[in-house]
Amino acid sequence: MKAKKYLLFFLLGYCIYIAIEVTYRGYSFRLMGIAGGLSLAGIGMLEDAGLRRFPLAFQMMVSAVLITAIELYSGMFSLRVLHYRMWDYSALPFSFCDGLICLWFFGIWYLLSVVGIFLTDYVSYYIFHEGTHPVYRKKKKGCAEGEFVIK
Template identity: 35%
Template sequence: MKLSQLLFSFLMGYFCYSLIEIVMRGYTHWTMSLTGGMVLTILYAINSRRTMTLIRSCIIGTFMITAIELTVGIFDNVIMHWNVWDYSDMPFNFLGQICIPFSAFWFVLCIPANRLCKRISRQFCNKKAVPIVSEQPM
């Protein structure tokens, strides 16, 4: 895996997740942009494995994203008091930083993320194809 692939996947995650947050909440926070980039980079590495199925990718992605969300949430919201998000009103939340409904959302979000990772991989891994000359007479 090349550094350029990882950098591109980071930038795609950075901008795509920021856009999702802006569309859904009306704003985002710079730490969420960085987190989105880090998450897509890790998902890209996970999805680069030939044996990775979509369902396995979504399950691994859900747990990985939830763990990162908890880590970032503790830093952003508990330690720094930036109040980036608060899931305290959500059912089955832990410290107001993670919750089951958003973990389910991460599972669903892993489906288009998986497709994006495969597309990035194809873009970087495709070699220049030699055009095939038509055998039909002109």
């Protein structure tokens, strides 16, 4: 059952990433779809491993790190093995690794990761009938550190 779920996450991530990139840039690459699929499947695996117990902002941070790492490795593979540069962030401030990753896009992945978190949680619950109904925690004003209210 887990294999089917992660395959579904991969296919959803593939399609969603291609759609976002075609909307944003006007074109995309299959390798970027694979990176999107790996990202969503990875978010699903992290959620299943217990990440969903943490506050949403922390889940988004971990997911953004995962997506950025996948972006870096797929960019290195494309550049070094395929000898093709699919994107170049070197003109942007705070770009690293020969323009393969940058802080600006890390922020974008942070914000977009909430879609992946919600999607994987809801697919797990409603389609695969796993876990409990998804809830997300937000720190309540006036609470001591570590106390959260469930909304």
